[in-house]
Amino acid sequence: MNRTLTALAAIALLAPIPAVSQTPPPASRVPSVEEIADRALVEDMLAWDFVEGITTEVGPRQAGTEDEARGRAWAVDWLKRNGFANVADEPFMMDTWVPGDIARARVTAPFAQDLAVLPLGNSAATPRGGLEAEVVFFRTVDELRAAPEGSLRGKIAYVSHQMRPAQDGSHYGFAGPVRWVGPGLAASKGAVGIVIKSVGTDHHRNPHTGSTSFPEGVKPIPAGALSLPDAENLERMFARAGDRPVRLRLEMNPRQIGRTQSGNVVGEIVGTNPLLPPVLVACHIDSWWNSPGAFDDGAGCAIVAAAARNVLYAGPPLRTIRVLMAGAEETGLWGSRAYSEAHLAEPIAVGIESDFGADRVWRFDSNFRESNPALHARIAGSVARFGVSGGTAVATGGADLNIVRDQKGALIDLRQDGTRYFDLHHTPDDTLDKIDLAQLRQNVAVWTQVVGILANEPNSILTGGPIPAAPPIMQGE
Amino acid sequence: MNRTLTALAAIALLAPIPAVSQTPPPASRVPSVEEIADRALVEDMLAWDFVEGITTEVGPRQAGTEDEARGRAWAVDWLKRNGFANVADEPFMMDTWVPGDIARARVTAPFAQDLAVLPLGNSAATPRGGLEAEVVFFRTVDELRAAPEGSLRGKIAYVSHQMRPAQDGSHYGFAGPVRWVGPGLAASKGAVGIVIKSVGTDHHRNPHTGSTSFPEGVKPIPAGALSLPDAENLERMFARAGDRPVRLRLEMNPRQIGRTQSGNVVGEIVGTNPLLPPVLVACHIDSWWNSPGAFDDGAGCAIVAAAARNVLYAGPPLRTIRVLMAGAEETGLWGSRAYSEAHLAEPIAVGIESDFGADRVWRFDSNFRESNPALHARIAGSVARFGVSGGTAVATGGADLNIVRDQKGALIDLRQDGTRYFDLHHTPDDTLDKIDLAQLRQNVAVWTQVVGILANEPNSILTGGPIPAAPPIMQGE
Numbered sequence: 034m035n036r037t038l039t040a041l042a043a044i045a046l047l048a049p050i051p052a053v054s055q056t057p058p059p060a061s062r063v064p065s066v067e068e069i070a071d072r073a074l075v076e077d078m079l080a081w082d083f084v085e086g087i088t089t090e091v092g093p094r095q096a097g098t099e100d101e102a103r104g105r106a107w108a109v110d111w112l113k114r115n116g117f118a119n120v121a122d123e124p125f126m127m128d129t130w131v132p133g134d135i136a137r138a139r140v141t142a143p144f145a146q147d148l149a150v151l152p153l154g155n156s157a158a159t160p161r162g163g164l165e166a167e168v169v170f171f172r173t174v175d176e177l178r179a180a181p182e183g184s185l186r187g188k189i190a191y192v193s194h195q196m197r198p199a200q201d202g203s204h205y206g207f208a209g210p211v212r213w214v215g216p217g218l219a220a221s222k223g224a225v226g227i228v229i230k231s232v233g234t235d236h237h238r239n240p241h242t243g244s245t246s247f248p249e250g251v252k253p254i255p256a257g258a259l260s261l262p263d264a265e266n267l268e269r270m271f272a273r274a275g276d277r278p279v280r281l282r283l284e285m286n287p288r289q290i291g292r293t294q295s296g297n298v299v300g301e302i303v304g305t306n307p308l309l310p311p312v313l314v315a316c317h318i319d320s321w322w323n324s325p326g327a328f329d330d331g332a333g334c335a336i337v338a339a340a341a342r343n344v345l346y347a348g349p350p351l352r353t354i355r356v357l358m359a360g361a362e363e364t365g366l367w368g369s370r371a372y373s374e375a376h377l378a379e380p381i382a383v384g385i386e387s388d389f390g391a392d393r394v395w396r397f398d399s400n401f402r403e404s405n406p407a408l409h410a411r412i413a414g415s416v417a418r419f420g421v422s423g424g425t426a427v428a429t430g431g432a433d434l435n436i437v438r439d440q441k442g443a444l445i446d447l448r449q450d451g452t453r454y455f456d457l458h459h460t461p462d463d464t465l466d467k468i469d470l471a472q473l474r475q476n477v478a479v480w481t482q483v484v485g486i487l488a489n490e491p492n493s494i495l496t497g498g499p500i501p502a503a504p505p506i507m508q509g510e
Numbered sequence: 511m512n513r514t515l516t517a518l519a520a521i522a523l524l525a526p527i528p529a530v531s532q533t534p535p536p537a538s539r540v541p542s543v544e545e546i547a548d549r550a551l552v553e554d555m556l557a558w559d560f561v562e563g564i565t566t567e568v569g570p571r572q573a574g575t576e577d578e579a580r581g582r583a584w585a586v587d588w589l590k591r592n593g594f595a596n597v598a599d600e601p602f603m604m605d606t607w608v609p610g611d612i613a614r615a616r617v618t619a620p621f622a623q624d625l626a627v628l629p630l631g632n633s634a635a636t637p638r639g640g641l642e643a644e645v646v647f648f649r650t651v652d653e654l655r656a657a658p659e660g661s662l663r664g665k666i667a668y669v670s671h672q673m674r675p676a677q678d679g680s681h682y683g684f685a686g687p688v689r690w691v692g693p694g695l696a697a698s699k700g701a702v703g704i705v706i707k708s709v710g711t712d713h714h715r716n717p718h719t720g721s722t723s724f725p726e727g728v729k730p731i732p733a734g735a736l737s738l739p740d741a742e743n744l745e746r747m748f749a750r751a752g753d754r755p756v757r758l759r760l761e762m763n764p765r766q767i768g769r770t771q772s773g774n775v776v777g778e779i780v781g782t783n784p785l786l787p788p789v790l791v792a793c794h795i796d797s798w799w800n801s802p803g804a805f806d807d808g809a810g811c812a813i814v815a816a817a818a819r820n821v822l823y824a825g826p827p828l829r830t831i832r833v834l835m836a837g838a839e840e841t842g843l844w845g846s847r848a849y850s851e852a853h854l855a856e857p858i859a860v861g862i863e864s865d866f867g868a869d870r871v872w873r874f875d876s877n878f879r880e881s882n883p884a885l886h887a888r889i890a891g892s893v894a895r896f897g898v899s900g901g902t903a904v905a906t907g908g909a910d911l912n913i914v915r916d917q918k919g920a921l922i923d924l925r926q927d928g929t930r931y932f933d934l935h936h937t938p939d940d941t942l943d944k945i946d947l948a949q950l951r952q953n954v955a956v957w958t959q960v961v962g963i964l965a966n967e968p969n970s971i972l973t974g975g976p977i978p979a980a981p982p983i984m985q986g987e
Contacts, residue, residue: 085746086750088743089621089743089746089747089750090621090747090750091621091623092621092622092623092624092743093623093624103622144566144567144568144569145569145580146568146569146570146802147569147570149938236939236941236943236944237714237715237716237939238714238716238937238938238939238941239714239715239716261943262939262941262942262943265942265943266565266566266569266802266941266942269562269566269942270566270567273563273566273567325623325743460715461626461715462713462714462715462739464713464715464739464743465739465742465743465746466713466738466739466742467713
């Protein structure tokens with residue numbers, strides 16, 4: 034690919050600054066990245082346009098399905114309409130599971146009541162007409178782990194947890210294993226099915242789905258998530274049942290449909306120096322079938338795309354900014370792995386991802402605080418005015434940055450407030466109305482500022498040293 | 511019925527005060543109503559036991575169905591176990607509509623997306639497989655009313671509103687007509703179906719159902735409620751569609767099943783003077799099929815029953831306290847009307863109802879502020895310590911107090927904070943976890959205080975004058 038030509042083309046695309054502004058810069062000069070970021074804070078509509086558009090015109094877009102394909106086509110069109118170059122939908126193949134159209138759970142004894150349930154990704158189907166069995170109650174996944182071999186034969190396991198909202202989202206790691214490994218554990222001990230308390234922090238009648246997996250050699254069983262009010266109700270039934278068994282009828286018809294196609298949507302703001310490795314800004318385009326994916330991850334794609342586009346208002350950056358809207362993140366990072374496989378030989382300068390909703394960024398971390406302290410400090414200083422502190426954790430990047438980790442490259446984490454995130458995660462409630470425009474704009478402002486610095490940094494992000502004219506990795510395969 | 515005998519029986523049922531207390535009264539004497547109310551504020555568990563029990567052991571209980579019958583049987587058992595006398599389930603017949611098991615809506619053009627929908631009570635079914643038509647957008651029910659005759663032929667109407675949370679719940683009257691009369695209006699103008707923005711104030715993917723009706727001579731059409739996020743999404747689709755028609759496929763299979771049996775659950779705390787008309791405390795036992803009915807109206811029944819029972823801890827009151835847990839309120843006040851018909855000749859001293867959730871009481875109104883100012887002032891003064899102001903509105907009583915209105919009797923309204931009420935009303939989200947125990951207890955405290963005063967009032971509630979030895983209405987027509 035001739036990067037000089039595309040860079041020249043990008044200059045031609047340079048659009049005028051929108052007319053509305055609180056403090057317009059002199060018309061005679063191009064605004065600075067700082068000015069553009071400040072304006073994004075109060076008036077950005079580009080990110081809103083993306084997330085409003087994809088939730089309204091597409092909606093749920095489960096990986097590997099026709100719905101995701103519509104979402105990718107929509108994103109390709111949006112990127113083209115908004116001045117991105119080299120826009121493409123890079124296909125890859127994946128194993129695809131679909132949820133079916135039946136998901137029912139009903140307690141049959143000692144009380145009778147329907148419970149709201151949805152299958153977990155990779156759940157097996159029940160027999161047609163459902164299965165009914167006694168439920169065995171585990172308060173934690175560790176209690177399930179401790180159950181004797183064979184002790185669940187013919188039973189349905191129920192596993193609870195006590196997840197709490199946390200600003201840093203860390204209770205996902207605390208409660209997540211209930212979903213990630215609970216079904217495999219239950220199956221390995223002979224259970225005919227499992228229902229879990231949804232891995233979430235809300236109290237609405239919307240189960241939180243998400244992937245589970247079964248160990249090699251363990252036959253998948255039907256695995257469902259109950260909404261939190263339903264899970265709590267089931268627990269109260271246990272308390273009121275005394276010695277009487279609690280029985281559940283469960284019917285679900287998900288299935289594996291084999292290999293289908295997904296894709297990674299990419300687009301670029303082309304830099305003026307084609308020899309400098311690009312800045313990679315990532316998000317994912319897919320959502321679960323039950324969720325319009327406004328927070329997860331329509332907002333993330335909106336933020337990274339708006340920031341990349343905003344930087345161009347200051348004139349073409351030194352480095353290319355590459356947007357990666359990964360396909361099939363939810364169902365196993367298929368897109369992230371496919372992107373790394375396809376592009377491993379093309380070095381990335383630095384990777385950043387947005388995949389934690391639309392609430393405010395409150396902390397900046399990098400993995401070059403020690404190796405390039407000057408740049409780390411400069412970035413931290415640049416976003417302090419937006420309420421973002423400089424952190425001391427080592428950034429590890431998001432799910433769709435496999436390529437940067439595989440290259441052992443530079444990573445930045447712009448950590449968002451996750452207090453609300455697991456109220457909505459993987460549920461039907463993840464709708465546009467949950468997005469607070471002021472907070473979304475703060476994300477765009479912070480991202481514009483950070484990406485603007487990175488894209489105009491001539492030296493190595495990771496070391497601060499000069500970039501070799503032709504990096505060794507580019508001279509290879 | 512021999513009221514003297516039941517009064518004596520009630521004395522035998524007098525239970526000891528629960529052991530736990532912050533400020534125990536001297537063991538040597540019976541506590542006052544004031545003391546009992548103060549203790550209810552900090553430690554009541556009786557109301558909680560009712561609402562936790564019925565939501566856990568019964569769940570949704572739609573009028574005229576087997577589920578409601580289970581709910582009534584559960585309430586009968588609870589009243590008997592908790593020391594009520596003359597407990598009965600008084601049957602009546604009603605016209606019953608059931609929702610079916612299919613409720614689907616999908617926008618098919620110019621975008622494609624499923625919308626969360628549920629049928630409104632008395633909705634007709636669509637043809638099997640559904641119907642598809644262009645949608646006509648009305649911002650308000652008045653805009654629909656203004657549409658020319660025949661202008662909706664072959665179309666689906668969509669009607670919006672701008673309901674806001676209001677402490678006094680008054681926006682239900684503002685937005686409610688969209689549901690109450692919108693479907694009838696659309697049908698009369700030739701529409702083949704209607705979907706409305708749910709009459710509610712939340713943003714979760716749970717449609718708010720509720721009754722609608724069709725005028726005499728107008729054939730019912732399929733009528734559904736969209737959740738508020740889905741309604742807003744549909745409106746955004748109109749904005750993005752420009753001149754392109756928005757088309758919707760709608761499939762629902764509700765039906766009328768004819769006459770079935772419901773019933774009114776009654777129970778009494780029997781007073782010592784059988785000649786004094788009783789105090790009637792009312793609520794309703796039924797809920798919509800989609801809702802466990804914690805706020806609407808498990809909490810109301812819990813509050814009135816706990817208050818009635820609490821008064822007995824001060825010793826048998828002068829007057830009988832009659833609890834009416836009406837059947838079939840939601841689907842058209844069948845229970846309230848049946849109760850009035852059956853008991854019109856038995857005078858009621860005063861009626862109070864709890865049917866507005868479980869949040870705090872903040873205002874007291876009566877319809878005897880002018881005719882019996884001393885009693886009105888005494889009641890107002892007695893609940894001031896719980897944060898309840900004396901109001902100047904004329905109480906009109908709740909839906910299940912038809913008998914008192916028919917008798918032109920005394921009424922009290924204990925107005926609750928309704929700010930959250932229409933977040934939950936008629937949705938699956940009306941679950942136990944929404945009840946704030948501290949606020950529920952404040953209700954029980956206020957009710958205990960008020961019912962305790964009324965049940966020990968020897969004179970006419972309405973006039974303050976002496977009660978005739980045998981009121982004329984008791985001497986026959």
